[in-house]
Amino acid sequence: MDQPLVSVIIPAYNASAFIAETLESILAQTYRNLEIIVVDDGSTDTTAEIVKYYAPRVKYLYQENSGSCAAPRNYGLKEAKGEFVTFFDADDIMLPHKITSQVEALIAEPTAVMSVTNYRNFSESERSTDHFSTCLKLKAIIDPSIKGGIFLPPEQCRAILIDENFTIASAPLFRRDTLNELGGFHESLTACEDFHLIYRAATLGGATVSAKVGFERRLHDLNMSSDNERMIKNLIKSRLDLINYELEQRLQDRLRKRVQRYRRDLQACLVNKSRLYDAAKLYPQTFPPKSFSDLNHDVRQGLKALWQYTTNGGSQEKTR
Known part of the structure; x- marks a missing residue:
């Protein structure tokens, strides 16, 4: 029986330090029936030379820098020919069984729109436990002994995603038809675009989820974002937009509750940057507090803002 073609799409920006190891793992x-596509998002290092060394087994595409992963992934998707598609980061390590197990899972479960594997983080100094072990709601229902994992119906999948965000860009294998129906990644998001796509996919169908680790996610200085403000703003933006796709009222409410939590996180971030005016502008959206935890947060941040205001002699940084 012929294997369906699987397209592996890798966005890369200045990835010369790790991309060879990533490609070797794939x-x-x-x-074996793989189409591997690297989309170079305007790299200024030797990424192009390294990737071209692997031709013709690896296809190299180039575009001007977009500033995010969404655009190069969409470019790769446009060029891909596979019946199944997975996106993979240029510094992660794919374990040998990942794609085989995911294709088998999707063939066995025709109603699933994606197959998701477990993963673990690693750095030069350590390897963490697998990610699913930190997701208590998912851990309570997943059975590691079941080959191919369990099937999460659409609504249950979305509910757990809201609470635990159990997966990331390199984990799922999608049906190509699903991605075509979704229209790819939203390029207005400069972060959280993977969660946004995965959640939208779960509005179309369920997911197979395997506790078996399928890849290792590399943590290093170049991919550990120091721009917390940008990240939190994209967390808010992505969840607000997903309310428009969610038909279940209880899940809409949970998305709104999550947005409120992120808005409080953004307030704390702005207070830490001494941007008290910008933090204060968020209070109409977060007041009144909905829980004791919210009240405790507001009191602590208010005291911290007052201390900064008096310490700085009444001056504050303000953005326009």
Whole structure:
């Protein structure tokens, strides 16, 4: 029986330090019918030379820098020919069984729109436990002994995603038809675009979820974002937009509750930057507090803002 073609799309920006190891891990897959596409998002290092070394097994595409992962992933999707598609970061390591197990899971469960594997983080100094072990709601229902994992119906999948965000860009294998229906990633998001796509996919169908680790996510200085404000703003923006796709009222309410939590996180971030005016502008959206935890947060941030205001002699940084 012929294997369906699987397209692996890798966005890359100044990825010369790690991309060779990433490509070697993909080429070592037990699944052989692969189309590997690297989309260079305007790199200024030797990423192009390294990737072209792997031709013709790896296809190299180039575009001007977009400032996010969404645009190069969409470019790769436009060029991809696979029946199944996975997106993979240029510094992660794919374990040999990942794609084989995911294709088998999607063939066995025709109503699933994606297959999701577990993963673990690693750095030069350590390897963490697997990610699913930190997701208590998912951990309570997943059975590691079941080959191919369990099937999460659409509504249950979205509910757990809201609470635990159990997956990231490199984990899912999608049906190509699903991605075509979704229209790819939203390029207005400069972060959280993967969660946004995965959640929208779960409005179309369920997911198979396997406790088996399928890849290792590399943590290093270049991919650990120091721009917390940008990240939190995209968390808010993505969840607010997803309310428009969510038909279940209880899940809409949970998305709104999550947005309120992120708005409080943004307030704390702005207070830490001494941007008290910008933090104060958020209070009409977060007041009144909905819980004791919210009240405690507001009191602590208010005291901190007052201390900063008096310490700085009444001056504050303000953005326009």
